[in-house]
Amino acid sequence: MIYFDNAATTFPKPRVVNLAVQKAINEYGGNPGRAGHKLAMNTAEAVFIAREKCADFFGATVENTIFTLNCTHALNTAIKGIGEKFSHYVISDVEHNAVSRPVHAMTKMRNGKCTYSIAKTYDDYLLTLASFEKLITSQTTAVVCTAASNVTGKVLPYREIAKLCQKRGVCFILDAAQGGGLLSIKIGDGINFICCSGHKGLYGIMGSGILVSDGNYRLNPLMEGGTGGSSYGLEQPDNCPDKFESGTGNTAGSIALGAGIDFLNQIGTKRIYEHERELCQLFMKEISYTEKIKLYFKPNEFGEYENPNRTPIVPFNIDGMNSNEVTEKLSKAGFALRGGLHCAYLTHKKLNTLETGIVRFAPSAFNNRKEVLALVRFLRTFIN
DSSP: OEOOOOOOOOSSHHHHHHHHHHHHHOOOSSSSSSSSSSSHHHHHHHHHOOOOOOOOHOOGGGGGGGEEESHHHHHHHHHHHHOTTTOOEETTTTTOOOHHHHHHHTTTTTTTOOEEEEEEOSSSSSHHHHHHHHHTTEEHHHEEESSBBBTTBBOOOOHHHHHHHHHHHHHEEETTTTTTTTOOOOSBBOOOOOESSSTTTOOOOOEHHHHHHSSSOHHHHHOOOSSSOOOOOSSSSTTTGGGOSSSOHHHHHHHHHHEEEEEEHHHHHHHHHHHHHHHHHHHHHHHHTTTTTSSOOGGGSSEEEEESSSSSSSEEEETTOOOHHHHHHOOOHHHHHEEETTTTTTHHHHOOTTOOOOEEEOOTTTTHHHHHHHHHHHHHHOOO
């Protein structure tokens, strides 16, 4: 099967990641921080090295780099951890459910009343920025937004939003699930928290994620329990990362994430972005011959790596067909693409595609022109 569903999870994984997982299972069998024997200590050291790589990649300190189960786990930790009984959040109208649902859930808290506002996004980033600015009030606890839409690839002006939040004294939480590994994202300059999946643009394995902090805001942990580092007493330890890593973690996932960072550093995020952009532009060019295929933006809208307008994905639909019908046909022919609503209710509501969904073409560093042209040839057979 030719795989173009990399916005859901990248596949295949780099060889260095595969080898790291094998080594983690075969050699790092001890429970890190849970014993003083050599096997546990060697495992703890391997996890620490992976944490150092992730911290360096996002410009953070090691102690403020927390391993999570996925980006959703990281976002819930940040959103709910920063919240109080009477919090106000600002989110965008293209958020993934991993942002919109926990924010919405905060409005149903007992003994409190949280609220949220939804900022409209536009093609003009100045209008988007103004939309956020007018919704921030003296009661706003945090602004939470995605770096790039997982449906359309649209890049939000997250750096400018971060500086706005810094100026207004508001916490800014960035969902980097679709931007991490493709866009230049670093902690600081108003970005207080970065939440990222480990298995997408960072090329790690599923079941891994990361929460990076600048250390300026205190979070309450999402859960409490054994941390290995401190077992005396009933109070959850207050030091990071132990405070947020209760229970046995995904050792293989953490080590693989470090190997994914090695892959990115070797190849370069700019090179990957440009490669994927070229494949998207080729795909759009080859299918634009027919009006039966609806594209949701133009090939020249991607922009350059230093100033991107979109991440390299292509959302499209075929007239008269539900997106899931299209992806079912493609799957039978040996092509993996995603249809449906992509866990992004707000985005599809904005695009008026809640009934049909959207087909998403999402290449990775491992796809090539030959595979793209094979997909185009098949699309032509059942469109014409």
